[in-house]
Amino acid sequence: MSVDIEVRGLPAERYVFRTSPLAELGYALHVLAEPGHHPGLHGWATATSSGLKPDLADRLREADFLWSPTFSDILTPFAGVPSRDGQPGATLAEDLDILDQLDDERFVGSALEFTCSASYGCGGPSPLVDADARQRALDMAAARGPRQEDFTRRLLTEPTVVRSWIRRLLEDCEQAFFADTWRRLETQLAADARHKTELLNHRGLAEALAAVSPALSLSENGGRIQADKLSEGRTTALDPAIGPGVTFVPTSMGWPHLLVLHAPSWRPVVHYPAATPEISRPPSVQDVQLRLEALAHPMRLQLARFLARATYTTGELAESVGMSAPEVSRHLATMKKAGLVTTRRRGRYVLHQLDLTVAARLGSDFLEGVLR
Structure with missing residues (x-):
């Protein structure tokens, strides 16, 4: 399985390696929301979270679907603006100015990316103009709680107001903690890009x-960049509507994720880790055999990839992997028995998620594979 980028005939100057303050802020917020994805950054996450003012912490929880569990494409807005040629801003303020250039349909569709995981690579109508897409966005938000449902409803009703709110939130994050973090990381990331x-x-x-x-690899004929991931996708770096090219963005806080933006009509972007923190792997042999046997089935490995990033209902998983709900339930039962999956109830919804602490103990190769 892989995500492929068509690059046949693309000139060397169209491959861009650049840092992005907004993308790195997005990863920092992802770490705060999903510390289990980043065992090497537990210290930073704990210290930063404890230092947040209550109002800022509350606002971050309100909008956390932008960076948890998915990484919204609006955090790399330069990929959606044709005039940018794939170039991020030099500062967070410049990146946010680029974000303001996205039209409402593109902004809202990307912000609600969690609602279209099954159709991400083939596009679809905007929930701002399509009633079915709007209802799907609201239904999926409702499964994740009243806070997210309310925010999604406001985003669909008053996108301009909510966009201003999001920009102010990101600016407040810079003032509260990210400016110091970016000063520490910028030199390393810029050196890696050079x-x-x-x-x-x-x-x-x-x-x-x-x-x-x-x-990452180049196909034998040199026509495709292939990203080895537990997912499938395909895009082109030759779309004249957005401009030819691929942008590579190094991240320090994003490890172990290797993310490929491959949405239609967006410039392809590869977020790659420029550093590899050490993972703490306490020895645990009691249940290793049971867990490895559970993961030996390719469908359960595919389910693990989804559940590593988000909570899913059985029905959502069935739709995402193209199986019946009873079949998915049987696979989930095996994974629960092995201690790989946790379950919690929210209202009428039963949500499943991979236990990332257990995943980390199986080894960094597995953790990187499901989070890549």
Whole structure:
């Protein structure tokens, strides 16, 4: 399985390696919302969370669907603005100015990305103009609680007001903690981007991709970049409507995620980890055999990928993987017995999620695989 980017004939100058303050802020917020995804950053997450003012912490929870569990494409707005040529802003303020250039349909559709996981790669109507898409967005938000349902309803009803609210929230995050974090990370990330650019210019695309991540490769005919992931997708770097090119954005806080933006009519973007924190892996052998046997089935491995990123109902999982709900239930039962999946009830919904602490104990290769 892989996510492929068509690059046949793309000139070398159209491969861009750049840092993005907004993308890194998005990852920082993801770490705060999903610390289990990032065992090496527990100290930073604990210290930062404890220092947040109650009002800011509450607002972050209200909008956390933008960076948890998915990573919304609005956090890389330069990929959706044709005039940018794939270039992020030099500062967070510049990135936010680019975000303001996205039209409402593109902004809202990307902000509600969690509602279209099954159709992400093929596009679909905007919930601002399509009644079915709107109802689906509200239904999926409702499954995640009244707070998210209310926010989604306001976003669909008053997108301009909510967009201003989101910008102010991100600006307040910069003032509260991210400015110091970005000063610490910017030099390292910029150096990594320069190094990868030099590799591209002097040794070619294949070697540059290998340096970016062992999960990236160039197809035998040189026409596709292939990202080895537990998902499938396809896009092109040759779309004249958005402008040809691929942008590579290094991240320090995003490890172990390797994310590929492959939405239709957006420029492809590869977010790659520029550093690898150490994972704490306490020895645990009592249930290893049971867990490995549970994950040996390809469908349960696919379910683990979904459940590592978000809570899902059985029906949502069935729709996402193309199986019946009873079949999914049987696989979930096996994974629960192995201690891999936790379940909680929210109103009339039963939500399932992968236990990332258990996943980390199975090893970094597995954790990276399901979170890639």
